[in-house]
Amino acid sequence: xxxxxxxxxxxxxxxxxxxxxxxxxxxxxxxxxxxxxxxxxxxxxxxxxxxxxxxxxxxxxxxxxxxxxxxxxxxxxxxxxxxxxxxxxxxxxxxxxxxxxxxxxxxxxxxxxx
Amino acid sequence: xxxxxxxxxxxxxxxxxxxxxxxxxxxxxxxxxxxxxxxxxxxxxxxxxxxxxxxxxxxxxxxxxxxxxxxxxxxxxxxxxxxxxxxxxxxxxxxxxxxxxxxxxxxxxxx
Numbered sequence: 001x002x003x004x005x006x007x008x009x010x011x012x013x014x015x016x017x018x019x020x021x022x023x024x025x026x027x028x029x030x031x032x033x034x035x036x037x038x039x040x041x042x043x044x045x046x047x048x049x050x051x052x053x054x055x056x057x058x059x060x061x062x063x064x065x066x067x068x069x070x071x072x073x074x075x076x077x078x079x080x081x082x083x084x085x086x087x088x089x090x091x092x093x094x095x096x097x098x099x100x101x102x103x104x105x106x107x108x109x110x111x112x113x114x
Numbered sequence: 115x116x117x118x119x120x121x122x123x124x125x126x127x128x129x130x131x132x133x134x135x136x137x138x139x140x141x142x143x144x145x146x147x148x149x150x151x152x153x154x155x156x157x158x159x160x161x162x163x164x165x166x167x168x169x170x171x172x173x174x175x176x177x178x179x180x181x182x183x184x185x186x187x188x189x190x191x192x193x194x195x196x197x198x199x200x201x202x203x204x205x206x207x208x209x210x211x212x213x214x215x216x217x218x219x220x221x222x223x224x225x
Contacts, residue, residue: 042216042217048213104160
């Protein structure tokens with residue numbers, strides 16, 4: 001099993017640019033999560049999909065953030081325009097359970113906005 | 115949502131048993147208790163999950179008293195590679211409820 005695959009692993013971009021983070025969940029998992037981790041705020045849940053449908057996006061910080069899941073094997077998290085305070089590690093995770101009793105995380109996408 | 119409280123940090127020495135306790139006073143009847151481990155530069159990794167009494171796997175044991183208002187993760191004979199952040203979560207089985215990670219406990223294993 002390849003696990004949750006995220007890309008890019010590292011990205012440095014300039015303020016104002018669009019950033020797109022990608023995620024391939026584990027095959028057969030029907031729940032997908034996007035988390036953001038910073039030293040100040042810890043690990044925050046941004047959005048949660050089940051069967052490709054967004055269930056809860058209350059953690060999405062603002063309109064600059066959007067997430068999509070066009071099919072069961074792919075999801076994107078987009079930031080447009082990016083700001084320095086968006087610098088963080090963004091984790092994608094998937095779960096075979098509705099509600100996510102056991103969540104499997106990817107390696108993360110390390111984003112730096114300068 | 116059941117809020118969890120755990121120590122911010124703990125130190126231990128190689129070969130010792132480490133017990134990390136998590137408080138979850140308002141846990142609901144159908145909630146499960148789940149622990150994750152996070153190494154630097156990696157995503158959290160599932161360790162163990164339980165509902166009541168005791169659960170043991172190849173990595174750890176989880177002790178849950180009868181009132182379920184707390185739980186204790188036990189790591190037997192820790193090594194330097196067990197240095198990590200350990201998170202306690204209370205999860206409602208089969209629910210779309212948010213899966214919120216607290217601050218976690220930074221365990222440092224010393225030689």
